[in-house]
Amino acid sequence: MQINTLILGAGAAGMMCARYSGGSTLVIDHAKAPGEKIRISGGGRCNFTNMYADPKNYLSANPHFCKSALARYTQWDFIGLVDRHGIAWHEKTLGQLFCDGSAKQIIAMLVEELHQAGADLWLQTSVDSVERTAAGFSVRLLREGKPQTVTCRNLVLATGGKSIPKMGATSLAYDLARQFGLELTETRPALVPFTFPDGRFQPLAGTALPARLSNARTSFDEALLFTHRGLSGPAVLQLSSYWREGEEITVNLIPETPLFDLLRDQRQSEGRRDLTTELARHLPAKLVDFLKPQLSLKGRLADQSDTALAALCEALQNWRLLPSGTEGYRTAEVTLGGICTDGLSSKTMEAKSAPGLYAIGEAADVTGWLGGYNFQWAWSSGFAAGTAIAAAS
Numbered sequence: 001m002q003i004n005t006l007i008l009g010a011g012a013a014g015m016m017c018a019r020y021s022g023g024s025t026l027v028i029d030h031a032k033a034p035g036e037k038i039r040i041s042g043g044g045r046c047n048f049t050n051m052y053a054d055p056k057n058y059l060s061a062n063p064h065f066c067k068s069a070l071a072r073y074t075q076w077d078f079i080g081l082v083d084r085h086g087i088a089w090h091e092k093t094l095g096q097l098f099c100d101g102s103a104k105q106i107i108a109m110l111v112e113e114l115h116q117a118g119a120d121l122w123l124q125t126s127v128d129s130v131e132r133t134a135a136g137f138s139v140r141l142l143r144e145g146k147p148q149t150v151t152c153r154n155l156v157l158a159t160g161g162k163s164i165p166k167m168g169a170t171s172l173a174y175d176l177a178r179q180f181g182l183e184l185t186e187t188r189p190a191l192v193p194f195t196f197p198d199g200r201f202q203p204l205a206g207t208a209l210p211a212r213l214s215n216a217r218t219s220f221d222e223a224l225l226f227t228h229r230g231l232s233g234p235a236v237l238q239l240s241s242y243w244r245e246g247e248e249i250t251v252n253l254i255p256e257t258p259l260f261d262l263l264r265d266q267r268q269s270e271g272r273r274d275l276t277t278e279l280a281r282h283l284p285a286k287l288v289d290f291l292k293p294q295l296s297l298k299g300r301l302a303d304q305s306d307t308a309l310a311a312l313c314e315a316l317q318n319w320r321l322l323p324s325g326t327e328g329y330r331t332a333e334v335t336l337g338g339i340c341t342d343g344l345s346s347k348t349m350e351a352k353s354a355p356g357l358y359a360i361g362e363a364a365d366v367t368g369w370l371g372g373y374n375f376q377w378a379w380s381s382g383f384a385a386g387t388a389i390a391a392a393s
Contacts, residue, residue: 001148001149001150001151002150002151002152002154003024003025003026003150003151004021004022004023004024004025004152004154004389004393005018005022005024005025005026005028005152005153005154005155005156005389006025006028006085006137006139006150006152006155006156007021007025007026007027007028007156007158008028008127008155008156008157008158008159008172008173008176009027009028009029009157009158009159009173009361009363010027010028010029010031010035010121010123010158010273011029011032011034011035011036011037011038011158011159011160011361011378012035012037012038012110012361012375012379012382013158013160013360013361013362013363013377013378013379013381013382014027014029014156014158014159014360014361014382015027015034015035015110015111015113015114015382016110016358016378016379016382016383016386017156017158017358017382017383017385017386017389018114018117018119018121018386019110019113019114019117019119019173019382019386019388020117020155020218020382020383020386020387020389020390021117021119021154021351021360021385021386021389022042022117022118022170022386022389022390022393023117023118023119024118024393025114025117025119025120025389026119026120026121026122026150026152027114027119027120027121027122028121028123028126028141028143029119029122029123029125030123030124030126030129030168031123031124031167032123032124033107033123033169033240034107034110034111034121034123034226035106035107035110035111036107036108036167036168037160037164037281038103038107038108038166038375039103039334040067040103040264041101041375042103044102044103045098045099045101045102045103045188046098046102046375047092047096047097047098047371047372047375048082048089048097048098048099048106048372049075049078049079049097049372049375049376049377049379050094050095050096050097050371050372050373050376051075051091051097051370052094052095052365053074053075053095053368053373053376054070055067055070055210057369057373058368058369058373058377059190059241059242059336059366059367059368060335060341060365060366060367061185061340061341061342061365062158062341062342062365064345064346065341065344065365065366066191066346066377067344067346067367068346068347068384069347069349069377069381069383069384070376070377070380072149072380072383072384073379073380073383073384075097075372075376075381077379077383078376078379079097080345081109081113082094082106082109084107085105085112086098087101087105087106087109088100088101088360089098092272094222094371095372096371096372097372098359099110105219106354116284122141122143124143124144125141125142125143125144126141126142126262127139127140127141127142127172128140128141128142128147130155130176130179132180132354132375133151135151135153136151136152136153136154136356137151137152137153137155137356137357138150138151138154138273139152141149145240151266152159153356154356154357154358154389155176155356155357155358156341156358156359156360156365156380156385156389157172157173157176157177157357157358157359157360158173158360158361158363159172159173159339159363160173160335160361160362160363161173161187161334161335161362161363161371162187162189162329162332162335163189163329163332163333163334163335163350163362164329164331164332164333165329165330167331169329172189173338173339173359173363174339174363175381176353177339177359177363179224180351180353180354181230181343181353181354182339182340182343182344182353182354182357182358182359183339183342183343183349184337184338184339184340184365185337185338186337186340187335187336187337187338187340188262188335188336188337189240189326189327189328189329189335189336190241190332190333190334190335190336190355190367191237191238191240191241191242191332191333191334191370192231192237192326192327192333193227193230193231193232193236193237193240193326193327193331194230194231194232194236194240194242194243194249194323194326195229195230195323195325195326195327196229196231196321196323196324197228197324198214199228199229201226201227201228201230201231202228203290204226204286204290205226205227205285205289206224206225206226206227207225207286207287208223208224208225208226208233208284208308209223209224209253209283209284209287210222210223210224210255210256211223211224211233211235211236211251211252211253211255212235212251212252212255212380213235213236213239213249213250213251213252213328214239214249214252215239215243215247215248215249215252216247217242218239219239220234220238220239220299221234221235221255221256222234222235222238223235224236224251224253226287229327230323230324230327230363231321231323234322234370234371237239237370238369238370239332240326241336241349241367241369243323243326244345245325246322247322248320248321248322249320249321249322249323250318250319250321251319251320251321252316252317252318252319253283253287253316253317253358254282254283254313254316254317255317257282259282259313259316260309260310260313261303263278263301263309263312263313264306264309266278266301267301267302267304267309270301271300271301272300272301272302273300273305274298274299274301275298275299275300275301276288276289276292276297276298277296278301283316291316295312295315295316297312318327318385327351333370333374334367334368334374335362335367336367337365337367338359338362338363338365338366339359339363339364339365340363340365341364341365341366344364345360347383347384347388348384348385348388349364349381349384349388350385350388358385358388358389360378360381360382360384360385361377361378361381361382362374362377362378364381368380
């Protein structure tokens with residue numbers, strides 16, 4: 001079978017690329033259904049983009065690489081596509097956009113779009129081998145267990161990274177990139193919970209509150225969630241992309257509360273109140289009980305000097321913790337790192353040393369923040385590769 005373009009991966013980036021790459025395009029995926037990571041995203045409602053998507057929201061060894069694709073296919077372009085398909089959506093916190101209904105609506109939209117563009121979709125199809133030919137690539141596939149060879153002019157790596165292996169994530173994109181001379185940047189789990197070895201936060205499992213999490217490079221103000229294994233929640237997931245093993249993090253449990261002033265005022269008006277009772281008005285009661293022995297929380301408000309109150313507030317604003325690690329690729333939402341962007345064109349996503357080979361979405365070394373940014377990169381990079389392929393055909 002001879003075609004113009006073979007896209008490996010029927011995820012967000014792969015299907016978007018097929019929408020724009022013109023006819024004679026085949027998308028394959030080893031799964032039984034397309035867009036499996038789309039389906040589970042956003043609690044089943046798909047956080048499909050972010051109103052504030054901007055290059056500053058992305059990590060890469062080359063922070064400028066993502067600018068071209070993001071500028072040429074913006075969040076507003078994708079919102080327009082969603083609107084044309086009549087998919088209702090709403091904004092949650094921090095510009096995050098979700099379907100009112102189901103993430104399956106986004107998948108159905110992408111499948112409809114790729115079919116209308118003349119592309120084909122094969123599921124339960126895996127890659128056995130890829131070889132370079134004079135005209136492009138020869139790819140040996142196993143379709144529902146039966147071998148089939150496809151020759152193509154263009155080969156698009158859209159199989160994602162290593163995150164969530166239970167859904168079939170593999171290193172295929174990286175292996176093929178190496179095969180054709182592309183370098184890789186270090187890959188790590190990102191947007192992933194922190195773990196602690198001693199189960200210290202088990203008594204707090206399920207407790208959540210607004211917090212500011214920081215390290216030496218950045219900080220995030222979002223929700224913090226205590227778990228049986230450690231720390232999770234949006235603030236933790238965001239910071240994990242910037243964290244390295246052996247590094248302390250700082251937790252500010254009262255980032256927006258003038259706690260010192262409030263406690264001092266209450267000391268004047270209700271000095272007989274127990275200190276822990278008063279703290280429980282500003283923090284979850286379970287957290288106050290947990291911190292009580294560590295911070296020597298005892299006595300009445302009237303017993304606390306200004307110095308003691310200031311020290312207490314400082315401890316709550318600069319709680320230093322040393323994670324033992326993260327939960328790894330098992331629960332990581334994305335993979336940090338990947339195919340080095342030095343070897344790719346920022347305008348077309350094509351490999352400079354291997355004409356006809358493209359790397360898009362999570363496979364490339366571009367990782368977004370939590371909140372729809374990674375989907376926007378999938379749409380933008382898929383568009384960039386797809387339009388470049390169509391223009392060259």
